Amino acid sequence: MLSACVSSQIEEFRHDADTRPIEAIQEFESVVVLTRRTHTAQETEKSFTECVSKKLQSGKDPFRITKQAKFVDLMFPYFEPRLAPNHPYELPALLAKPGVLERINDIGVRYVIWIDGSTETLDQGGTMTCAFGAAGGGCLGITWREKESSYEASIWDLKRQQVAGIISADAKGTSYMPALVIPIPLIARTAKVACNGLAQQIHAFLTEGA
């Protein structure tokens, strides 16, 4: 499969950058990447969250990652969709509940990364005609689809009980499918580009103090 062009933009916001620099993640500390799940809105694709998680635990200086399903089970019921904290100011109350702080210390999670966003189709068009007969067949025409992947990672520091920073990733591209007898897909992998950019930036963000 051939790839089409994708343009991307990554932005970072640090909380209290001047007064409280980020503490670099230690070897014994782990990170958990969670999908922001709400009852009404569209949910972030599980595949995207897993992509970010995999990128963070691979490559140079990989992080220790606690898997989302395991973390949610160990923290039951406080990270179910209805009960999960929506804002960092809810953290002190959550950590004060019986057993919660002890469980987090047992798991060793230092940073919780909430992923929100989705990949949408902005526009599509073109035509293609295919015909098949006894002597053979083929297609003629061209179709295209413009997609945008827009995601945001909110990094919560459980030790300081506050948001450490917010990183956003936007990737836009157009996939084409020209056909001259055989269709040739040129896919713009916007979600993949957004995942790579976001994971890279999160890694740099959490290792900066090292």
Added chain:
Amino acid sequence: MFEFALKEANNLMKIKHLFSSAFFRPGLLALSAASLAGCVNTITIDGRFPAPLGERVPLIVGLYFAPEFESYKAEEVLYQRSDWKVHLGTASVQMFSQVFVNLSKQVVVLKDKPTAGATIEDVDLIVVPSFVDFGLLDPAATPLDFFSLSFKYKIDVFSPEGDLVADWIINAYGKAPVYALNRKESVKEALMVALRDAAASLTLDFPRQPGVTRYIDRVSSSIAQTRQEANPE
């Protein structure tokens, strides 16, 4: 040879007559429509619910599941589309049992419903759940691209003497993306999310119900004394 040809010609005429019969074409159309519209998808799950964080209620809890609760099958019929039949009763019995194993000192599943004036021995409190409502949204019938389902339980809590201690409603909601090649898996996932939602609400709501806390305050010291007298070691 000529007779054979005549017989074959007659057979062909019969077949042609059959195809052009006034009953054949409508019958074929009806059969096609029935095969497309008549699918019933049955959903059963075997769920495991994690042990919750938090305090246990220091009581032996009896659970009574009425036959209509255990066998409850929620149905959603979509006009000219697939129907859904969800075995909610079986999954709910599993959920309540697992939650109360983790929430209370001990769980006993009762065969008889609590009634006023008839004391049930060896339990401190009795929980009786029942279904109130069920709904399933199939994305085939909505502009959304996920399955969602919701249902409600009514929870009645009784003393061993059959007196009503507390009652409240628990809402459960779950949703899951559509898996194009496996829509049943989407509904199973949504059901599991909804059951976990109910388990979470039950875990947090049960110890905080005013009637339950008053009852615990009233009886816990006398229960402890009775148990100590029964087991002096």
